[in-house]
Amino acid sequence: MAKVKKQPRPKAVTPKGFRDYFGAEVSDRAEMLTRIAGVYHRYGFDALESSGVETVEALGKFLPDVDRPNEGVFAWQDEDDAWVALRYDLTAPLARVYAQHRNDLPLPYRRYAMGPVWRNEKPGPGRYRQFYQCDADTVGAASVAADAEICAMLSDVLEVVGIPRGDYIVRVNNRKVLNGVLECMGLSDDGQRDAVLRTIDKFDKVGEAGVRELLGKGRLDASGAYIDGVGLTDAQAEPVLAFLTSKGADASETLAQLRDAIGDSAVGAEGVAELEQIADLLAAQGYGPDRIVIDPSVVRGLGYYTGPVFEAELTFEILDEKGRKRQFGSVAGGGRYDDLVKRFTGQEVPATGVSIGVDRLLAALREKGRIETHETGPVVVTVMDRDRMADYQAMVAELRAAGIRAEVYLGNPKNFGNQLKYADKRNSPVAVIEGGDEKAQGIVQIKDLILGKQIAENATLEEWKERPSQYEVARGDLVAKVREILEQQ
């Protein structure tokens, strides 16, 4: 008889660039998103959940990050040979949704959205192909009051999730001011304008001196490679640098310096006026420069947005992978974009919004000790007598009814050591034990596992004797004693 060829076993692996999230990683994120949604909702924003799949045609290519190595999406053909793809952000779907449902939606339309997005990019350390975004946008409001509102809301969001005032700053810039600067420089050549925009984008990395070199002849970068410059003279480059470094001691000083930088450009003046209005609106609501500040050095997305641009930065210091202190940095960004819906309808629809980097904000909260990195596990009721499972189930039912997370050990109960090892792996705070003797006496043994661990690690023999970590209580006092221990932990 011919031997049947054995099917090889499938490999149990995530596809490249994807990962799984366990326990507190999931619930902490859910909790944070719920809080953010609460703020968005209180500001009058409505939830929207579009599908993960869009037509490739509707998605278009509208990513703000021009430097990305690969603009790829995950795409395939449906049964009618039409190309569909996983969404790469939440903004492109918003534009499609707004164009599709505009007759049924209020105008202006404030919406928030949160969920996974997918990018077909080369994965790297901490860089995954699926990650969460959490956006709020206002479609159909031309007034900068809409931009100011987004900034105020962003500030509220950061405080509500647990970033204290003083540990963050929302910085606001305006693309129109930059346009004014370029206009008064007399850069009529689109290629040169784009080159200047691309150079400005590197301000965060290379600083003032670096941008000066890159606008001029060029620059030797850290790797030793020579980067060609835009070819402006020092005098020509000056207004751009004046713009980038025009942040003054207060808003009026910054605005005055910006007015100098834009010369007599009309669009520049419009941009400065918008920044002034935003500052005034925010001041009237009590959002001072300790929370939101006009800062022309914000360049992220300046090439993409069409008006005000905002970025939320966390200002406390962390140690980087090399042990050097650095500021935590950006956790959210956004701005005004007026042409997304136009792609579909031909009509220009003003829109402004913000996107929060969910994973970075979560990392920041862990850094600040605002969320525990290790979740406390459930109370574990051990199984001493497998025929009395009903008794043990009744115990956990009582504990749960009192709001206490609890479970019965459901593995093979034969080896009691395995049960305590399991409780340890679950990070359980308390174990409950009721063998035959205890049952006969109407009592239960309750082990404080956290205290037990501390004692085992640190205590002298005397302390160990004085501080018992195991208690014998009447069965009827089970819930009360467990609660008492949990409250002390």
Add this chain to the structure above:
Amino acid sequence: MAKVKKQPRPKAVTPKGFRDYFGAEVSDRAEMLTRIAGVYHRYGFDALESSGVETVEALGKFLPDVDRPNEGVFAWQDEDDAWVALRYDLTAPLARVYAQHRNDLPLPYRRYAMGPVWRNEKPGPGRYRQFYQCDADTVGAASVAADAEICAMLSDVLEVVGIPRGDYIVRVNNRKVLNGVLECMGLSDDGQRDAVLRTIDKFDKVGEAGVRELLGKGRLDASGAYIDGVGLTDAQAEPVLAFLTSKGADASETLAQLRDAIGDSAVGAEGVAELEQIADLLAAQGYGPDRIVIDPSVVRGLGYYTGPVFEAELTFEILDEKGRKRQFGSVAGGGRYDDLVKRFTGQEVPATGVSIGVDRLLAALREKGRIETHETGPVVVTVMDRDRMADYQAMVAELRAAGIRAEVYLGNPKNFGNQLKYADKRNSPVAVIEGGDEKAQGIVQIKDLILGKQIAENATLEEWKERPSQYEVARGDLVAKVREILEQQ
């Protein structure tokens, strides 16, 4: 000069079989899932979020619904030509995750997962290609205590989300009992066994008489087509029908009838003993037959699961699309399956779990009036003077600080009627008006829009005069008055 060909505009449409969810549709689901997660967590289950994308190899073909028209997934090749696909459920990823991370996970491993899944099936009314699932499973626990726990938890979940006791029933069956029945029928032929299993699966649709015909010669179905039968004699078919209809007045009567149906089959006896243990465990925790009942007529998934099978049904009546009364029906199902992880590791790992039909449960809650179908919108502060936007923003800031959902009208304020139309479209409860006169007098006008609408619809002129729906209050009393109106609505 050649005319540049204009790029056609993209169509603003969702791909076929996908849809968008707006406002309360999203937040009600989120709220329901949060409540369910709370119950799962209290039972000691840990959250797991695997990625939406899996290797096709890891997904395999393990769908419980054998009747699906198309087993398709959405799949594509990655950059290494390996096939990957969107997950079609949350169970196949659990098997992969458990096999991949088993050295780091506790044993038993209780996990819950909630999120979208995708199926490449023909869309139809109410049948989408992306929908939510919400699962809880215990991996590595062979004891039926794990199955009983899932049933108890399912019962708690239904009550916590708002299905009152009496309006649902969790029914429990056991595949082993059916195996015992088949064994004592002497069906040695695998083909005939499978045919009997497939026939039983139609019990819900065709009832006892239908199954009897289908097990025998065959049956004329509703469309007039003749369906060939399995070809058993009436006597041969009898044990199957005895099994399906063996539910008695109480658990002991049901169990006695099942013992009759399985004859001297060992696996059958094992199955009956398991059902008895489940009933005993649940009774000890206070889950009586008003909540969870042994019921051999549960056939859904009986061909897929290997031990206990459960199904939650809502028993209250609704009107179907033709206006006929019918029971709401199934909202969750699950059971024990012991070979999912084996695919990866070669080791058989016992597992049991439940999957909640999120959309059906939401529909049920709407049906019961447990969640509002129309969300109340935000308080709308109108803009009478566009230069005083800061004043209006200060008002909404005060309202929000008091926990009241509020927004400023951000459209073009020129036409006041548009502002009220907007408030109406948002389903706003209250509008706030402060023109120049009001400002000068230090007052604001507050319109009760809900009362206003009621009066406009129903009231006589006298009533209309007596019940003002607009109030003039001091600016300082804005928040207090709005709160008062909201509380009365």
